[in-house]
Amino acid sequence: MQIIVDVGNTDAVFGLYNQTGWQNIWRTPARRDESAASYEARLRLWLLEANVLLSSIETTVLSSVVPDLTPTIRTMLAELFGLEPIVVGPGVYPLLPLEILRPHEIGADLVANALAAYTRYHQNCVVVDFGTALTFTTVSGEGKIIGVAIAPGLKTAIRSLFANTAQLPEVPIEVPSSALGTSTTHAIQAGVVLGYEGLVRSLLDRIRIELNGDCMAVATGGLSGRIPSLRDAFAEIIPSLTLDGVRLIGETVTDSIK
Template sequence: MQIIVDIGNSDAVFGLYSQATWQHIWRTPSRTDEPAGSYESRLRLWLLEAGISLSAIQTTVLSSVVPNLTPTMRSMLTTLFGFEPVVMGPGVYPILPLEILRPHEIGTDLVANALAAYTRYQRNCVVVDFGTALTFTTVSGAGKILGVAIAPGLKTAIRSLFANTAQLPEVPIEVPASALGTSTTHAIQAGVVLGYEGLVRSLLDRIRTELNGDCIAIATGGLSGSIPSLHAAFTAVIPSLTLDGIRIVGEIIGHDTR
């Protein structure tokens, strides 16, 4: 059994992988002010509720885009399971089957997305990750990360409006019935949610044009199902894709060291 940890700017995601499938996926807010013990208690409880003993965990792999949380999580996993986790970063990239653009700049989550998409499809592919940021990571069929586009995520855009305007409320991410908002809530949903549908379609069109039309698209991330009308633009919607990529890194590292 493996514990795979993806520390994002909004959430820390813990996946329990066994028998070629995700048995459990747990989420908790990413908080830099929480001690390692708080995360350890939460993970202990999740495993207890799942009926999994600590000794059953054979591998842990950590990806983090929150530098202040990385040592906390690394320490927690080492203390809990008695061995060091594999930690994604430039130090492990040379043994991955990817050519990585600017390895010290690109987020480990984007590398994980590219690795999972390349492993699964081995053709030109753009991974659209609907998270705190909306990211487009394009990987070639030869395993080269060709580039990334980044925009504020859906929740980030709505929260920015709420935080920086006096009269606009924070609203749920829902597709409105019309682009003609007849209330403040519907007006924001029309501008952000419907606007992001156009943003995604436009960027996918531009990426495909630059690759002469040879490029499939995969959606992932916690909000990947928020705009159902976009689903037809993707070959697949795979919420666990980032975790899959992190898990593959652990498997490659394990094979490399044996």
């Protein structure tokens, strides 16, 4: 069995995987001031509840876009399982069947998304990841990361309004019944949630134009299902796609050293 970890700016996601697929996926806030012992206690509890022995974990793989948390989670995994985790980063990218644009700049999560999409589809594909940031990672059918677009995520946009205005509240991410907001809450939801539908569709259209129309789209991320009217824009919505990519990176590295 494997423990796959994807540390983002908002949440750290832990996945338990075996040959039959994902057995459990756990999500916890990615707090930079939290100790390795605290994360270890939480992971121990999850595994205990899942009736999984520590000795059954054969591989751990870590992807992180939070430099302050990377050594914390890495140390925790190494000490808990007695295994040095595979860490996704430029050091392992040459082993992957990908041509990576600016490997020292691109986020590990975007590389994972690209590898998962390339492995799954083997055709031009843009992965739209609905997280702290809203990212569009386009990979060709030949395994080249063609480019990336990044915008603030849904929650990030709403929190920015709340943090930077005196009278606007933080509101839940819900699709309003109308673009004509009749309350402050509905007005923000109309502007952000409905506005993001237009943003996503517009960028997908622009990407397809630049690729002569040849590009499918898939969605992932914790908020990937929060705008139901966008479902027809994607061939699939796969919340675990980033974890799949991190797992595939780990398996590629493991295979290369056997």
